[in-house]
Amino acid sequence: MGEVLRCESLVRRLGDRDVVRGASLDLDEAVSVALVGPSGCGKTTFLQMIGLLDRPTAGRVVLAGHDAWSLADDVRAELRLAWIGFVFQQNNLVASLSARENVALPAWRLGSSRREAERAADALLERFGLAARRDAPPGELSVGEAQRVAIARALVNRPRLVLADEPTGSLDSASADVVMDALAAASALGAALLMVTHDPRIAARAQRTVEMRDGRL
Numbered sequence: 001m002g003e004v005l006r007c008e009s010l011v012r013r014l015g016d017r018d019v020v021r022g023a024s025l026d027l028d029e030a031v032s033v034a035l036v037g038p039s040g041c042g043k044t045t046f047l048q049m050i051g052l053l054d055r056p057t058a059g060r061v062v063l064a065g066h067d068a069w070s071l072a073d074d075v076r077a078e079l080r081l082a083w084i085g086f087v088f089q090q091n092n093l094v095a096s097l098s099a100r101e102n103v104a105l106p107a108w109r110l111g112s113s114r115r116e117a118e119r120a121a122d123a124l125l126e127r128f129g130l131a132a133r134r135d136a137p138p139g140e141l142s143v144g145e146a147q148r149v150a151i152a153r154a155l156v157n158r159p160r161l162v163l164a165d166e167p168t169g170s171l172d173s174a175s176a177d178v179v180m181d182a183l184a185a186a187s188a189l190g191a192a193l194l195m196v197t198h199d200p201r202i203a204a205r206a207q208r209t210v211e212m213r214d215g216r217l
């Protein structure tokens, strides 16, 4: 199995304390890992360093063989766009764009034509049962619909690494199942999946569970 991600001894100091204190983790392609742990133990902070959103105080994130945090900012942004799909706790959709445009945007930014990007977006929206909602702006979607759009957006560039921070936290159990099926499908297609969850039912669907306590895995 090919290695997708290796993080080595990640530390993140926030204020006067280390919130993440030397966390190391390897992920190979097609694996799914649930990250669990008590509220405030550092899970989101850890995920944001891996997702190239928050610079570690110490340690390395090796993604696709690159020491990601030593790259120039624009190169790192490009690596992130091509390799990582991030599903946030809040969906972070762009309010002024339609569901379809939100999903298409990362593909277009990565270099697809508008037409190709929209075709890829439509295929994902259809798979998530949202074909009829594609022209709606996020403000007109239910919480569950919006989260499925956010997952479609995260998957549109066929990322090798999918990071999800409580992707089903705000969903009823039927919508949570649809979301989980989508994430499981991405991992079956070869992506490495790392998801933070408090839900034991969701964690049970991952191949492996890793626990964080006090900033350590």
Ligand SMILES: Nc1ncnc2c1ncn2[C@@H]1O[C@H](COP(=O)(O)OP(=O)(O)OP(=O)(O)O)[C@@H](O)[C@H]1O
Pocket: 014, 015, 016, 019, 037, 038, 039, 040, 041, 042, 043, 044, 045, 046
């Ligand atoms: N800017 C900051 N300055 C100081 N402390 C911070 C800052 N941001 C977050 N923290 C603290 O860092 C700790 C870890 O936060 P983090 O969000 O990573 O935890 P978590 O495990 O994801 O929690 P939850 O499960 O509740 O989402 C918390 O105790 C939080 O209060």
